[in-house]
Amino acid sequence: MTKYICIHGHFYQPPRENPWLEDIELQDSAYPYHDWNERITAECYAPNTASRILDGFGNIIKIPNNYAKISFNFGPTLLAWLEQKTPAVYESILLADRISQQQFSGHGSALAQCYNHLIMPLANTRDKYTQVVWGIRDFENRFQRQPEGMWLPETAVDLETLDILAAAGIKFTILAPRQAKRVRLLNGEEWEEVSGERIDPTRAYLQRLPSGREIALFFYDGPISRAVAFEGLLAKGEYLAERLLSALSPERDWPQLIHIATDGETFGHHHRHGEMALSYALEYIEAFDNVRLINYGEYLEKYPPAMEVEIFENSSWSCIHGVERWKRDCGCNSGLKPGWHQGWRQPLREALDWLRDHLINLFEEKASVLLKDPWAARNDYLEVIFSRSPESVQSLLEHHALKVLDQSEITEVLRLLEIQRCAQLMYTSCGWFFDELSGIETVQVIQYAGRAIQLAQELSADDLEEGFLTRLELAKGNIAEHADGRCIYQKFVKPAAVGxxxxxxxxxxxxxxxxxxxxxxxxxxxxxxxxxxxxxxxxxxxxxxxxxxxxxxxxxxxxxxxxxxxxxxxxxxxxxxxxxxxxxxxxxxxxxxxxxxxxxxxxxxxxxxxxxxxxxxxxRHLFRDEQRKVLQQIVASSLREIQGTYQQVYKYHVPLMRFFTELRAPLPKGYLATAELVINWNLRQALEAEAPDMEVIGSLLNDARVFDVQIDAATLEYVLRQTVQRLAAAFRHHPAELDYLTRLEAIVELAICLPFEVNLWTVQNTYYEILHTIFPTVLWRATRGEEADHIWVDHFKSLGKKLGMAIPSS
Incomplete structure (x- = not known):
């Protein structure tokens, strides 16, 4: 009997955009990247589109798209960012779903997700419905098919949520094993208690719903999932594969499904090179004759549930108390500092609930004179959010307006609908997940509340802001300078507001x-x-x-x-x-x-x-990115003067500095500081050059070694990576021209000789592409005596060796 394995990755980032600008502003903590979305994309989302499988010598032999072989979901707000900022990564994710349909009997591996990751059991019925509708429609717009499964944020669940999923055509979702209460055979009489993670996770289960509807549930393997996330199971791909295979039991007389679920960021961001361990594990498993990779949709079609389950309502995968983590100080945390508390959670939620209810009243009062069914219009507003085009606005109004609206009325409708969008986003779960009220995730949800209030006050004379702040003030933080919610609102929300x-x-x-x-x-x-x-x-x-x-x-x-x-x-x-x-x-x-x-x-x-x-x-009033850009322009001449002064000091005193090193005497701090500034400045300038001077760079690196100067590795790596990627792109567009190849070879040789590791992921991908397209033809011509082609082949193989690629011997 065939056995099956499925790995699910939940890929998600909270919305990080400034709610007034709809774009992510510079986040210094993500340096050298612009923001955390960009950094995590570089470390996880992109590497999983082109991972690496190595041979026994550590050379790259395959570059697979991991998404095509696993089950996955991406948060809609994250996909929107990827589409805009990294379209190649975005298209690779969509492509993976199409490939998976070919591999898994027509069933795509992508799952939908409730729109902005709010905790569904804590939402009102109308918001639950909108979250599901928006999640499904966003998925359909992107993946061009209906979703079979839907990921529940934090796997937080209640029967009403499952009923809404089923009514919307969702066939299944994934839960944690501790969320199962009891099971029995379909149409059986005797229930078996399975609380405490005792449910057998190797099959699908049927949950009957109060409405008479049904939905299939998969309960992931808890111990293996935790081992992947927290216990080093990704140190080697063999470890993961063998642990999954070991969970298969000859005593089970049904087609077993061993499946795990974890945050997708585990594969590369939380665990460096985790995406490579995943690739190898998938390859390792595929070598077994009686074991197949599968996704949930295909398994459910082949093996419908033979058992029924009842769940624990108001439960989740990351709070042992149910869903208390998102409404009170239950003790679940991400590593509290001594003396800290999370008593702010409850007043934060209560303040938002108060605001939401007042926004509901405003919406119904104002929208009912302009729209046939305001709540139906809110559900259809996803199409406007998705494209932000005049055509989508016109289509929405054609379907929902009570009459032909003038421009002021159209603006009023859009304000009302945007208020409702912000009222959804202000409940994003990350706002409660971490430890401090002034954390960036919590500030983000309060900013969405602030944006909703601003829009509401443009439509109503009611002072919602003061009422909200009176309640938010009851939320007390752990940091004295950010005393409470009112203080945080004044410090981080009001300054961000834009008109x-x-x-x-x-x-x-x-x-x-x-x-x-x-x-x-x-x-x-x-x-x-x-x-x-x-x-x-x-x-x-x-x-x-x-x-x-x-x-x-x-x-x-x-x-x-x-x-x-x-x-x-x-x-x-x-x-x-x-x-x-x-x-x-x-x-x-x-x-x-x-x-x-x-x-x-x-x-x-x-x-x-x-x-x-x-x-x-x-x-001070410039938006953050432009402010930094302008500041750099303003200080550029001053920095050039400073740099010139230090260059002269360094040049004048370098003989004496060398004498110090010959005597093995420590450099005076003034000399050391000067050398560190000048060498790092000059290295950055040299590495940014269109054609980097290898001799100059080598001399600078030697000086850094001699004077024991600390290299600014993070900045220099990032700068050199951009140069390498630029040269790789030029080679990709002119692969047959030797000049582009040799320039790329020289810069890669430099990169691998530096005292810090340079990320060569992009150039390796370029090389792999050319290796399987252009290289065979040029190699064929070279074997027939074409001297230019022979030289090209030699340099190409040399580049491949430097990049750690497995090169054909002939």
């Missing part, structure tokens, strides 16, 4: 440092330039202009005028206001232009204050 004037200010200030077109875009805001004037006096610059700013999400727009004075350093003074009419604009323009032309900068500032009042802005 049309803020976008106008960003445009005005940033226009000093970059060129905008007549039509441009800043995050999810469209900019139409109506007037723009620029004047310079010495180092100072004055810009005056008028723009129309329009939100691509709510279609709310505003006509904005501005004036900004830049003194040539970090001091910037600007004013922004809604357009007051052509007469006022012309007067402001004449006055400021005249004053600035006379180089009377104090008077120019006074006139900015006079015309714009309190609506004045500085460099």
């Amino acid at each position: 049309l004037l803020d976008v106008g200010a960003h445009y005005a200030i940033s226009s000093l440092f970059e060129d905008y077109g007549e039509q441009d875009r800043i995050f999810y805001y469209d900019i139409h330039r109506r007037d723009y004037r620029r004047a310079e006096a010495g180092k100072a610059t004055l810009v005056i202009g008028r723009i129309e700013v329009s939100s691509r999400i709510t279609l709310h727009s505003g006509d904005i005028s501005f004036a900004v004075l830049h003194f040539g350093d970090h001091n910037i003074c600007g004013g922004v206001r809604f357009f007051q009419g052509q007469k006022a604009y012309s007067l402001m323009t004449r006055e400021m232009t005249k004053t600035f032309a006379g180089a009377d900068f104090p008077e120019t500032i006074r006139r900015i204050d006079r015309h714009f009042g309190a609506s004045t802005y500085s460099l």
